[in-house]
Amino acid sequence: xxxxxxxxxxxxxxxxxxxxxxxxxxxxxxxxxxxxxxxxxxxxxxxxxxxxxxxxxxxxxxxxxxxxxxxxxxxxxxxxxxxxxxxxxxxxxxxxxxxxxxxxxxxxxxxxxxxxxxxxxxxxxxxxxx
Numbered sequence: 001x002x003x004x005x006x007x008x009x010x011x012x013x014x015x016x017x018x019x020x021x022x023x024x025x026x027x028x029x030x031x032x033x034x035x036x037x038x039x040x041x042x043x044x045x046x047x048x049x050x051x052x053x054x055x056x057x058x059x060x061x062x063x064x065x066x067x068x069x070x071x072x073x074x075x076x077x078x079x080x081x082x083x084x085x086x087x088x089x090x091x092x093x094x095x096x097x098x099x100x101x102x103x104x105x106x107x108x109x110x111x112x113x114x115x116x117x118x119x120x121x122x123x124x125x126x127x128x129x130x
Contacts, residue, residue, distance in 0.1 A: 005074040007043070008051055011036060013084040013109060014091050015055035016067045020105035024056065032091070039087075064105055068112035081113040082123055089127025098124065
């Protein structure tokens with residue numbers, strides 16, 4: 001359904017940024033699922049783990065560009081896209097801050113969403129405090 005596609009897009013966007021450095025460990029996937037299930041509130045951690053597994057499978061098969069296009073097709077409104085960039089930015093800020101590869105992944109999503117780079121910078125600033 002369209003609603004499930006939008007839910008999945010949250011996990012896809014976050015996973016695409018988390019995977020930008022080349023891998024996402026099992027521990028990182030579990031942390032993503034737990035964090036997103038807490039943030040979203042309407043899904044269980046088990047359901048969140050299923051969404052993360054689907055995000056990994058799609059990303060592994062289609063890469064960043066294919067994932068970005070799929071997300072843009074699922075979430076067409078500007079506010080929804082901004083929300084995804086804020087959540088993805090929050091993941092990029094974890095640990096040592098936004099690295100080059102995470103930044104490039106965020107830029108790719110920004111292009112797919114039809115935004116200018118200054119919009120990404122606003123979302124990244126907001127995501128730092130999520």
